[in-house]
Amino acid sequence: MTKKIFILLLTVLPALANAQLKGWTEKINDKVKNKTTARIDKKIDHTIDDKLDIIEGKKQPAKKIEVSQENRGDTSIAGKKLYVKYDFIPGEEVIYSNDFTTDNMGELPTGWNSNGTGAVVTLDAFSGNWMQFYQNTAYLTDNTVSFTENYTVEFDLVLRRTNPKAPFPELTWGVLSSGSLSPGDNALLKNYTATFATEMNIQPSENSNASVHLQTFANGTVYLKTDIKKPVARVQTFNEIIHIAMQVQKERLRIWFNEEKLYDLPKAIVSGANINQLYFIVKRYGGPEEEVSYAINNIKIAKGLPDTRHKLLEEGKFSTTGIRFHVNSAVLLPESNGVLREIAAILAKNPELKINIIGHTDNDGDEAANLELSKKRAGSVKQSLINDYRIDVGRMQTEGAGEQNPVSDNNTKEGKANNRRVEFVKL
Numbered sequence: 001m002t003k004k005i006f007i008l009l010l011t012v013l014p015a016l017a018n019a020q021l022k023g024w025t026e027k028i029n030d031k032v033k034n035k036t037t038a039r040i041d042k043k044i045d046h047t048i049d050d051k052l053d054i055i056e057g058k059k060q061p062a063k064k065i066e067v068s069q070e071n072r073g074d075t076s077i078a079g080k081k082l083y084v085k086y087d088f089i090p091g092e093e094v095i096y097s098n099d100f101t102t103d104n105m106g107e108l109p110t111g112w113n114s115n116g117t118g119a120v121v122t123l124d125a126f127s128g129n130w131m132q133f134y135q136n137t138a139y140l141t142d143n144t145v146s147f148t149e150n151y152t153v154e155f156d157l158v159l160r161r162t163n164p165k166a167p168f169p170e171l172t173w174g175v176l177s178s179g180s181l182s183p184g185d186n187a188l189l190k191n192y193t194a195t196f197a198t199e200m201n202i203q204p205s206e207n208s209n210a211s212v213h214l215q216t217f218a219n220g221t222v223y224l225k226t227d228i229k230k231p232v233a234r235v236q237t238f239n240e241i242i243h244i245a246m247q248v249q250k251e252r253l254r255i256w257f258n259e260e261k262l263y264d265l266p267k268a269i270v271s272g273a274n275i276n277q278l279y280f281i282v283k284r285y286g287g288p289e290e291e292v293s294y295a296i297n298n299i300k301i302a303k304g305l306p307d308t309r310h311k312l313l314e315e316g317k318f319s320t321t322g323i324r325f326h327v328n329s330a331v332l333l334p335e336s337n338g339v340l341r342e343i344a345a346i347l348a349k350n351p352e353l354k355i356n357i358i359g360h361t362d363n364d365g366d367e368a369a370n371l372e373l374s375k376k377r378a379g380s381v382k383q384s385l386i387n388d389y390r391i392d393v394g395r396m397q398t399e400g401a402g403e404q405n406p407v408s409d410n411n412t413k414e415g416k417a418n419n420r421r422v423e424f425v426k427l
Helices: 002-055 308-315 334-349 367-387 413-419
Strands: 093-098 118-123 126-133 137-140 150-161 171-177 196-203 211-218 221-225 241-249 252-257 260-265 277-282 292-303 317-320 355-360 396-402 422-426
Touching: 093 413, 126 150, 211 260, 241 334, 277 292, 308 317, 308 334, 308 422, 334 367, 355 367, 367 396, 367 422
Parallel strands: 355 396
Antiparallel strands: 093 292, 118 126, 126 292, 137 277, 150 241, 150 292, 171 196, 171 277, 196 211, 211 221, 241 252, 252 260, 317 422, 355 422
């Protein structure tokens, strides 16, 4: 009898164990489902409570953190950012400069021409004055001189957006030759391609509709046309500064968005074209102006082709406006990296070369403060060459000249821009 009971237990127990295990599994699954549902319900309730508190005035909405111009680039430089791959170097002499400092707020900049409206504004996240463009409007700057056959163009662009669902209108910008007309003539607002023009079209979007493309025109017909690039990360970046740079060397055209080189076109410019104007056009069909718009600042056009190696090694001196700092600060801007990398390369290939780095300012503000600022800026350049390019500290010395040695007239914006420079002198 005992033996039969034992055999029966051996037969029944595994079945009971399996049944119990199955029951435990079902209980665990039920527990997980209940816990998950409870957590989701709790989060939903919390979100609803927050929204109701805001509506009832019991709580302020969280402020969106915008990226300021302190945060441009990819790697640190003197405590900030630099563009690692950036090889843009500006022209030797600034012939046009505009940061809208002296313009009246809410009005079109002095001397500019337009077939619509525009306004000088301030932006909460960024310092300085900015020119805001409006839809279905073309703009011509107040420049009056030729860029010559070798020149550079730079400006800062912000894609302003407060409503993520609002569509951006298309932005077109470029340089043109006014031909027999003056650079600010009304006819150029519509017929800007009549003599020669470059035309870069920017279509911001968060999805695959983001695109850029470039074409050039000669005598009103297409001279060169590129394929549409899409998507482009830089035109999917909102409420941040995009530093745009163009370099023309006779027929060759190159364009950078921050450190990204978008175009390098060997035969884009008609030989001998007398280019003398920078223009902007905002197309229609975007969201409301208060929700999406374009703003620009820090326009610089410089002529000439710097020969850094020749001037430093053979002439013993090289001066540049291409090393940039924040306003009234010794903090380097990331677009300084093109020049810094060039200087570092010369020092690396010539190990016996020693240099003196001299900072210069314009004459705005207090003379003693300018002298101190110029010393600090020279020190920042030296520190960057040490930290970012491993140049031996013993090969460099620094000094500041402040506003004492101007190379241009401090009574003009262009003169001031040329005087804000860094000089490298062979020792």
